Structures are given as C-alpha cells and as structure tokens.
Amino acid sequence: MSAVLECPICLRWIDWDGTPPVVFGPDDRPEVLRKDPREDDVAWRTRLQTAYRPCSGVGSPDSHYLPYDYADYKAVIIGVFGESRSGKSHLVAAMISRLCANDAALRRLGLTVEPLDLRTHQQYMSRTVEPFIRGRRRLDPTQPLPVVFTDALKVTNRDGDAFAVSFFDVAGEQLERSDPEVRFFGSVNALLFVIDPDSIPGLTQPAATAIGDSTFEEALKRLGGRPAPGREFLHLPAALVVAKADLLRYSFDLVGEWMSRSGPAEETDLSTAEQESEDVYAFLVERRAEPWLRPAEKCYRSTLHFASATNVSATESTYGDGFGQRRVLKPLLALFAMAGVLNDELMRPVEGGEDAT
Ligand SMILES: Nc1nc2c(ncn2[C@@H]2O[C@H](COP(=O)(O)OP(=O)(O)O)[C@@H](O)[C@H]2O)c(=O)[nH]1
Ligand SMILES: [Mg+2]
Numbered sequence: 001m002s003a004v005l006e007c008p009i010c011l012r013w014i015d016w017d018g019t020p021p022v023v024f025g026p027d028d029r030p031e032v033l034r035k036d037p038r039e040d041d042v043a044w045r046t047r048l049q050t051a052y053r054p055c056s057g058v059g060s061p062d063s064h065y066l067p068y069d070y071a072d073y074k075a076v077i078i079g080v081f082g083e084s085r086s087g088k089s090h091l092v093a094a095m096i097s098r099l100c101a102n103d104a105a106l107r108r109l110g111l112t113v114e115p116l117d118l119r120t121h122q123q124y125m126s127r128t129v130e131p132f133i134r135g136r137r138r139l140d141p142t143q144p145l146p147v148v149f150t151d152a153l154k155v156t157n158r159d160g161d162a163f164a165v166s167f168f169d170v171a172g173e174q175l176e177r178s179d180p181e182v183r184f185f186g187s188v189n190a191l192l193f194v195i196d197p198d199s200i201p202g203l204t205q206p207a208a209t210a211i212g213d214s215t216f217e218e219a220l221k222r223l224g225g226r227p228a229p230g231r232e233f234l235h236l237p238a239a240l241v242v243a244k245a246d247l248l249r250y251s252f253d254l255v256g257e258w259m260s261r262s263g264p265a266e267e268t269d270l271s272t273a274e275q276e277s278e279d280v281y282a283f284l285v286e287r288r289a290e291p292w293l294r295p296a297e298k299c300y301r302s303t304l305h306f307a308s309a310t311n312v313s314a315t316e317s318t319y320g321d322g323f324g325q326r327r328v329l330k331p332l333l334a335l336f337a338m339a340g341v342l343n344d345e346l347m348r349p350v351e352g353g354e355d356a357t
C-alpha cells in the first residue's frame with residue numbers, strides 16, 4: 001500500500017507516492033516533471049528539490065501544491081487567529097523575518113531554518129517581509145483569497161529532527177464566519193492567537209466596546225469539533241500574543257518592563273515564558289479582558305506574551321524613527337517548545353526567578 005497524506009489546506013487525501021512531481025515553469029504554470037533517461041540520480045534529485053506534489057489534478061484550479069519532500073518531516077501547522085486589523089500579518093512577517101535570520105542566538109538553541117517551499121518563501125520574502133522590515137512599509141490588509149500557506153519552512157533541531165513548519169495567516173473576515181474556503185481547522189496543530197489591545201475596552205481606545213474576539217470563538221468551536229481524548233481541553237498548544245504592545249508600554253508599567261527586555265539573547269530565552277504568561281494573564285484579567293483569554297483556558301497548554309511587530313505606529317503607510325521588532329520571536333519559540341520542535345525543558349523557570357544572576 002502506498003502512503004497517503006492529507007492536504008493540510010483542503011483535507012483531501014493524496015496518494016503521496018503515486019503523485020508525480022510537478023514544477024512551475026517560467027510562465028508560473030505547473031507542469032509534470034519527467035526524469036530524462038540519461039539523467040543521473042544526483043541531477044534528478046537536485047531537480048526534485050524545487051518540485052511539488054499536487055493534492056488534485058495538475059493545473060486544476062482547486063489543486064494545492066505541497067513541497068515534494070513535505071512528508072519527510074513532522075508537520076507543524078500554525079493557524080493564526082484574530083479579527084481583521086489585530087496585527088496578525090505584521091506579527092507573522094516579523095516572526096518569520098527573525099526566524100530566517102538564522103542568527104547566533106537561534107544557533108545556540110540548535111535551530112536551523114531553511115525554506116521548505118522555495119517558491120512560496122521567495123514570494124513571501126520579496127512581497128511581504130522585505131518591504132516591511134527593510135522598507136519600513138506598512139503591510140496592506142490581507143485579501144480574502146483562496147487559502148494557501150503563507151510560508152513553509154524546514155526547521156531542524158539540535159537532535160537533527162526536521163519539521164515542516166507552515167503558517168496560515170488569512171484575512172480576519174475569513175476566520176469570523178464559516179468560510180467554506182477555510183478548512184485548515186482540520187489540520188492545524190499549533191495555534192497563534194493575536195490579541196488586539198485596540199479592541200479591549202479601556203486600554204488604548206476609550207471607545208472600544210468589544211467583548212472578546214469572534215475569530216477566537218470560531219476557532220475554538222471548530223477546532224473543538226475534532227475528535228480528541230478527554231474533550232474538556234483542546235489537545236493543541238497555543239501562544240496568545242498581546243500584539244502592538246508598544247501602544248501599552250508607557251501607560252502600563254508591567255508592559256513597559258517586559259518591552260524593555262528585548263534583543264536576541266532575551267528573545268531566545270524561554271525560561272521567562274512562565275513568568276511572562278502569568279503577568280499577561282493577570283494584566284488582562286485586571287482589565288476585564290477575560291473573553292480574550294478563552295484560548296488559554298481551552299487549550300491544554302498555552303503561553304502568553306507581549307510583543308510588537310513595529311515598536312511604533314505608522315504615519316501614512318510607513319514606519320519612522322524607532323521602528324523595530326520587539327519580543328516577536330519568543331511566542332513562536334514557545335510554540336516550538338510546546339509542539340516538540342524544541343525541548344520543553346527550555347521553558348522551565350530558572351531557580352530564583354528573575355533575580356537570579
Ligand atoms: N503600533 C503598532 N501598530 C501595529 C503593530 N502591528 C500592526 N500594527 C498596525 O495594525 C494594523 C493592522 O495590522 P495587520 O497586521 O494588517 O492586521 P491583520 O488584519 O490582523 O493581519 C496595521 O495598520 C498596522 O500598522 C504593532 O506592533 N504596533
Ligand atoms: Mg492580515
């Protein structure tokens with residue numbers, strides 16, 4: 001029997017070994033890749049590195065193209081939730097930018113990051129990450145489009161275990177209602193909930209009247225429909241991020257304190273995740289924002305974070321002085337630790353807590 005794999009985007013089964021490799025030609029159209037009988041194995045394998053397997057007919061409009069080697073790695077599929085304008089797309093772009101920096105701090109954690117889906121990755125970097133991070137340009141609102149991976153990366157840990165880490169960042173309105181396009185509720189196995197301080201009454205907007213985030217409720221409802229042992233908890237790890245935390249840092253000392261702790265060494269130190277989670281939780285409870293905490297109550301494991309993708313607000317469509325990313329990597333690394341990409345011992349608080357030297 002040949003291996004089958006579920007398409008993470010549409011949940012249809014793919015006969016993995018029976019599906020021929022496909023490449024995208026110069027006109028961006030998929031075409032079946034054929035081995036030249038005179039071609040040696042090394043050349044063939046090199047060509048396969050940029051190949052895909054379609055979940056349905058080659059060129060068919062509802063086909064999704066998964067990296068040829070996708071099934072070789074354990075899939076970590078991150079669903080990003082939050083209403084429109086909560087800051088999802090800026091946060092994801094900032095996270096991926098930091099993750100792909102492959103800097104010394106990440107190497108100390110033993111992580112190596114490479115593109116998995118080269119075509120998607122290059123498009124995402126050139127259309128989104130680079131204009132934002134290097135060009136300081138504000139990202140346009142995400143369009144409600146057919147769902148595809150935002151990016152897919154191969155992340156290898158210290159033990160040599162490789163993971164296919166992919167992200168779904170779709171338009172908020174597609175998450176709010178039961179959009180038939182959005183089927184990834186059946187495949188995501190790590191959750192990123194983006195809490196918008198602008199929507200919590202009394203934080204940044206005096207006129208805010210929301211009582212929670214409808215996309216969180218929709219996600220918890222639809223994820224809860226999955227068969228799971230226990231049922232009381234969703235057996236999925238979640239990171240809850242209070243985004244745009246730069247807007248809170250001067251009005252709330254607690255947020256200011258966390259936001260002043262930044263930089264590669266701090267962001268890759270997960271031993272403070274528990275303390276930060278407690279602080280964020282208490283902060284939100286004190287401000288009667290319990291509805292935004294539902295994912296933390298529902299998921300069997302969760303962490304909470306303060307982060308800012310920009311550190312300043314945009315003027316017109318660009319970010320000026322002070323632009324930078326603060327604490328964006330830690331929530332993703334915490335998800336990695338909860339999902340088994342990183343050793344979850346890294347989240348054990350250091351004896352003596354914050355005062356330890
Ligand atoms: N001050 C501040 N504004 C942010 C931050 N992240 C996003 N924004 C703003 O929030 C708006 C919505 O962000 P976006 O990422 O597109 O939200 P999405 O609809 O959830 O994807 C944009 O206009 C951004 O300028 C942040 O960290 N700080
Ligand atoms: Mg968006």
Ligand SMILES: [Zn+2]
Nearest residue numbers: 007010055064
């Ligand atoms: Zn599919």
